[in-house]
Amino acid sequence: MSMYNFNSGPSILPDEVLQQASEGVLNFNNIGLSILEIGHRSDWFVEVMEEARSLVKELMQLDDSYEVLYLHGGATTQFMQVPINLLDENETAAYCDNGIWGSKAIKEAKLFGNVHIACSSKDQNHTYIPKELSVPQHVNYLHYTTNNTVEGTQWHFIPQANVPLIADMSSDIFSREISFSEFSLIYAGAQKNAGAAGVTIVVIKKDILGKIKRTIPSILDYRNHIEAKSLLNTPPVFAVYVSMLTLRWIKKNGGLIEMEKRANERADLFYETLDSLDAFEGKVDRQDRSLMNATFITKNPEHEKLFLDECKQNGMVGIKGHRSVGGLRVSMYNAMPINTVQALCDLMKDFSNKYADALYKTI
């Protein structure tokens, strides 16, 4: 049975990348050694790291005022690392409170300084993106999560504020062409569109650093990583390699313009199907729907398990919603072919038809 991978992350990667990564584990670039066995300061690996860093900059069309880092720790580490580098004890940063990940970022920032909530969608369980922000001019930065993996919302505009802009792009990085140079800091766990779990991309406009008084532990100080070109300590070698292969694949397949086109095609197909069926219902405001993660429910709660069972029988995995919100979720990242979405849509149509009569029976 072929598998259809709707996981929210770690998630689907291009077959070509998996093939190359698998070969690299046995014999990297035909050097007779595994990528897992080579020193991180060897020319072999330094070339991988430099190509990865340079591809990030190229895909984002950033100039040399930016530096790209590949770091350990996941985006969750950035929730702490951003304020420890950029927010002094008596200073304030503005945060958008639009979902589970943003809330976690806010919690950590409060350990280091003051947090001003620029907007919140808490009143409606984060099922929409607020269109109005309040950002005082004296704050150090404005932080938001561009795509809410768990809730299924996405910012389809870049918030405007005359302060440095910081974004957690973990679940929609490299899925669309946006004006990356409007940001002062971007971070993303690689395990959705940028590779496998185990490495985090951080893009920094260098002029925002060095403005606070706190002594930062060496491993958390962005300046040390910039100076060491992401080799301050042993990096997660294989995860960097997989990210580099993934970015090569994106470039070869037409870059971010093409990724965005494909994302729109997948999302259009899925949401049009969703909206046309009696058995299902979307969970978030239509205009704020994520192109990456679609959250929905079965109108009849008893159908949820039935539907998940049918998905499983058809090799479709990762469709259960996040444990914090329940319901259903379909993640459609860069590597997902449109045929996979079509297969799911067909299943949903069949399901809806089959259970149409029973739809309101138990409600």
Add this chain to the structure above:
Amino acid sequence: MSMYNFNSGPSILPDEVLQQASEGVLNFNNIGLSILEIGHRSDWFVEVMEEARSLVKELMQLDDSYEVLYLHGGATTQFMQVPINLLDENETAAYCDNGIWGSKAIKEAKLFGNVHIACSSKDQNHTYIPKELSVPQHVNYLHYTTNNTVEGTQWHFIPQANVPLIADMSSDIFSREISFSEFSLIYAGAQKNAGAAGVTIVVIKKDILGKIKRTIPSILDYRNHIEAKSLLNTPPVFAVYVSMLTLRWIKKNGGLIEMEKRANERADLFYETLDSLDAFEGKVDRQDRSLMNATFITKNPEHEKLFLDECKQNGMVGIKGHRSVGGLRVSMYNAMPINTVQALCDLMKDFSNKYADALYKTI
């Protein structure tokens, strides 16, 4: 040409592990998905994580008063994470200053509390292990590095002090049978004997936690990771998998007793050869020599480049000493067959014979 891998880390892994890891990247456990594409909260991965954590405990013969964590960040992150969890501002911790990694740990600890130097080998460039320690009774813990990868020394005894003992075992973990239950905290980057780069093992005796007043950032608080069974955030999935495979291999090959036997055989062969040759010379006190990392020099400095060239021509990589100390270094981790050491010894003998006449020419 077959390759001989003397890298200090990332370093040699068992062929069997590489084969399994490579297959897992294409099709993990025949489920039709890559290990890189499955959710970290799926049963598939939770089983990997639990087997890895349980193998650590089994190999170390630890009881349930200990917890095993697989964390992001490398041992360098532990230099900060240990004191942030265990050392309050006005308290003191004792540290052994025996090499580059210990010095880095000391530097980070000073950001969080006071550091008492229990012993130092700085007077002789860390070429020996001090036999006397001064450990005041009021310190929170004593920290040392069991094996100095860069300098080539190893503690062949466990320092005795009536305070909790903490060790960075990055480069000799799982290479010998020692009394792990004498330690309150053990940490190790996986990229030598415990897997590939990108994950860190932390073993904690739970009763040492919760004794300080500081508010710890969520991602750095060991208690959060214990509660979440190492799934607080997305773990470095593949690196955990490779570590699990590596620990399985250790167990299947006779466990730590057998690893220690092999380490002794490799080290005996190497050091006996080294001591018998005119062209080379060891760098550290014989009784403190590391079984994992042998540091040495060519007696004639001009021979160093010649020797490295011959190594390269013969497919022997990783023999250049660490950039901070120079000279030569041979790393002989668990996965290294004795034949590889023999091949190097043969080369060294040939080299020594060939250049015997020229040995003192330029001195």
